Amino acid sequence: MLLLAGARAGQGQPPGRPALSTAEIVVLRNEGELLPLQRFDTLRLATIKAQATAAPKSGLDFSWHLPHDVADYAPTSFFTGPQKADLAQFRRHNLLLLALPEGGPHDRVALRQTLALGKQTIVMVFDSAALSWPELRQATAVVLVQARRVAAVNRAVQVIFGGMGAAGRLPAALPGLSAGLPMLGGSRLAYASVKEAGLQGNLPEQVDSLMKQALEAGAFPGAQVLVARHGVVALSRSYGVQEAGTSRPVLNSTLYDFASLTKVTAALPALMLLQDRSLLGPDYTLGALFDFLKGTDKQDLRLRDVLTHQARLKAFIPFWQGYVQQGGGSQPQFFRPDSSAAFPLPVAAGLWGSRALPGRIYQGVAASPLNARPGYVYSDFSFMLYPYYVQKATDQPFDQFLAKEIYGPLGATTLGFNPLRRFPLGRIAPTEYDSLFRHALVHGTVHDENAAMLGGVSGHAGLFGNANDLAKLVQLYLWQGRYGGQQLIRPETMAAFTACPFCPDNRRGLGFDKPDPKNPALNAARSASPRSYGHTGFTGTYFWVEPDKDLFVILLTNRVNPTRRNGKLGELGVRSALLQLAIESALPGQ
DSSP, rough: OOOEEEOOOOOOOOOOSSOOOESSSEEEEEEEOOOOOOOTTTTOOEEEEOOOSSSSSSOOTTTTTHHHHHHTTOOEEEEEEOOHHHHGGGOOOOOEEEEEEOOOOHHHHHHHHHHHTTOOEEEOOOOGGGGGGGGGGSEEEEEEESOOOEEEEHHHHHHHHHEEEEEEOOOBTTTTBBOOOOOOOOOOOOEEEEETBBBBBBHHHHHHHHHHHHHHTTTOSSEEEEEETTEEEEEEEEBSSSTSSOOOOOOOOBBBEETTTHHIIIHHHHHHHHHHTTTTTTOOOOHOOOOGTTTTTTTTHHHHHHHHHHHOOOOOOOOGGBBOOSSSSOTTTTTTOOSSSOOOOEEEEEEEETTTTHHHHHHHHHHSOOOSOOOOOOSSSSHHHHHHHEEESSSOOOOHIIIIIHHHHHTTTEEEESSGSSSOGGGGGGOOOTTTTTTTTOSSSSSHHHHHHHTTSSSSSOEEHHHHHHHHHHHHHHHEEETTEEEEOHHHHHHHHOOOOOTTOOOOOOOSOOSSSSSSTTTTTTOOOOOEEEEEEETTTEEEEEEETTEEEEEEETTSSSSOOOHHHHTTTHHHHHHHHHHHHHHHTO
């Protein structure tokens, strides 16, 4: 049974609702207040499950999902044993999480072997008989799981990582162990039921029905959906297949091409961090940020106007068309089939771009004419340039800066550019068959042609990830820049970027989209509040935050597979319908 604890760990502001807590989990030891785990930037975690000596009586290994539960929060290496061959590998880890499912002599040997490594060790115990072992007093932290169920293991992991609090107690303390240390949760996302998140119990069935209709209509081959409220992931489901006409199912671990969600999940967090460090501000001009824009008609454009898409920048120029030969092939002076120092940019499978391409694209942006009339025109241009300034200001490449300062601290291991450098092709949903530029199915590389010419790393497109890791970033936004006990972005910066400085004439925030004042269902939902914000992506991606209900939704699809000439996602209003279902499901007073 889950309880509502009285406080939220490390959030730094009054919670809208107390964090969840469980009495099934007893924290018996917590040396140096290791738990809940705080910083991920220095964490090198190994998860070890003691080898079972016999098949479980129930026929089900209640700890089988442990590696997935841990991976929901942070990167980890997983071992069963430990085997002798594993011990040398543990030297590169600075924290060990050891699960002892049986509590017998074999588990005790595993405990001794692990403790002998001299590393900080968290021990998960499932049999109270093991509490008499004196070796347990050598562990940094000891967590007793009082039920042999998959759900109890999951909750223990949530306690360790700060998603959920622990309220369990033993009748009395034992030598070197407490009777139960109270632990606060709510510093990271929790995972529980819709009811425990303050949502109506029929929401999963409603979402299933919506997705079934969309799949049957051919809006997309597959999708991931996530709904969270009060810091609790209440629904995280995958639907359909990764590629039209195939049978490979979409899993919660599948990665999607975010397309223009990149603007608000890569460019914006980088810009907000730079603003926090006084390296830019809304009234900076483009000329102050970009040397190559000085002396052009763009040098005096204010960032405030640029980010709200009212700076008269062109919407888009397909630069790639200027690099395709008349017969259809790519120009050999700019593209080669193999990588080299002169051609280091991954454009597609078997296609590498010249290192000169980014500079040529930047000059193309500089030379492009401004729109004749002022007013709102959604534009990719400035977002294509921000990686240049981030590297200039921080002396770090854009993707590395984000991995170090945002995605790493969040434990968002799948968020990143050029995913084939870290993940197998089979984990990535393909997008479109490109018959004009790359002449292949775009799979594992960015769909957007201009981003591809930039080597897959841009501020307007190029980010990949799954819904679970995107949820960590979105929750960071909803928690006003705080996550995992760290204030990554200042609350006042978050407030400024998610406000609507030019409403009602221009609905946009600083980069974020806001509900259309005349028709909120156009891009948000009928019941979305003016405070809500989010964004869409061309490949069929979406997230939207509703602060008034303390909730958000995520929808990741590859609706452009096999072709971008598929507008059914918008025609059916799937994104708006998903958000509306979530808002209507939010129980009043909870």
